[in-house]
Amino acid sequence: MTSSPDFTALLREAALRVTRPRVAVLEAVHAHPHADTDSIYRAARIELPEVSLQAVYDVLSALTEVGLVRRIQPQGHLARYEARVGDNHHHAVCRACGTIGDVDCAVGETPCLTASDSHGFILDEAEVIYWGLCPTCAASRPPESTQ
Numbered sequence: 001m002t003s004s005p006d007f008t009a010l011l012r013e014a015a016l017r018v019t020r021p022r023v024a025v026l027e028a029v030h031a032h033p034h035a036d037t038d039s040i041y042r043a044a045r046i047e048l049p050e051v052s053l054q055a056v057y058d059v060l061s062a063l064t065e066v067g068l069v070r071r072i073q074p075q076g077h078l079a080r081y082e083a084r085v086g087d088n089h090h091h092a093v094c095r096a097c098g099t100i101g102d103v104d105c106a107v108g109e110t111p112c113l114t115a116s117d118s119h120g121f122i123l124d125e126a127e128v129i130y131w132g133l134c135p136t137c138a139a140s141r142p143p144e145s146t147q
Contacts, residue, residue, distance in 0.1 A: 005030065005083075014066040024048040025059040029069050029083050034091075034100040036078040074100070074129050088125055094134035103130060 007026045011018045021044070028043035029035065035043070041056045060081055063069040067086065073079040074093045080100060090103040115123060133141070 010068055014068055016062060016066060016068075020048050021051050021055045022059050022063070024051055025056055026063060026068065026083075029060075029063070029081050033082045033084065033102075034072070034080045036080055040081060072100075090126075090128040090130065092130040092132065092134075094137055095131055096133055096137035099134045099136075101134070103128075 007023045007030075008018050010026065011022055016022060024044040024047045025040060027047060028040045032039055032043055037053075037056060037060065040060065041051075041053050044051050044056055060069060060071070064071045064081070068083070070082050070085045071079055072082065072091060074091065077093070077098060082102075084102060088105055090105065092101045092103050093099070115126075132138075
């Protein structure tokens with residue numbers, strides 16, 4: 001069994017003041033990987049009923065800025081947040097239901113992929129999104145007929 005992170009310590013290590021909204025939002029992101037802002041807001045309100053939607057947006061911005069939370073936004077989807085940071089992993093997104101799963105780095109070290117031409121940039125991250133159908137959606141589709 002894994003223990004919950006010490007959210008107060010994480011905030012202090014990131015040089016952020018410890019506030020109830022920050023703790024509630026950080027707990028929500030850890031409990032609900034790849035959740036959108038509204039889902040995080042609803043989860044945070046369970047612990048802190050008086051937290052406002054604007055406060056959740058502000059906290060997510062601050063947590064993202066200091067690297068405690070990662071913001072991802074696959075094309076055509078709302079921004080999502082996750083607590084898995086610092087390992088440059090990628091994501092698989094279901095085209096039918098929008099479920100998102102983590103995909104570990106394909107090969108090597110950060111940035112996982114080597115660009116054919118960096119154009120002089122010092123690259124430190126590669127973002128890859130795999131698109132397809134999750135197991136549930138794939139199982140509910142009729143088999144494709146062959147002609």
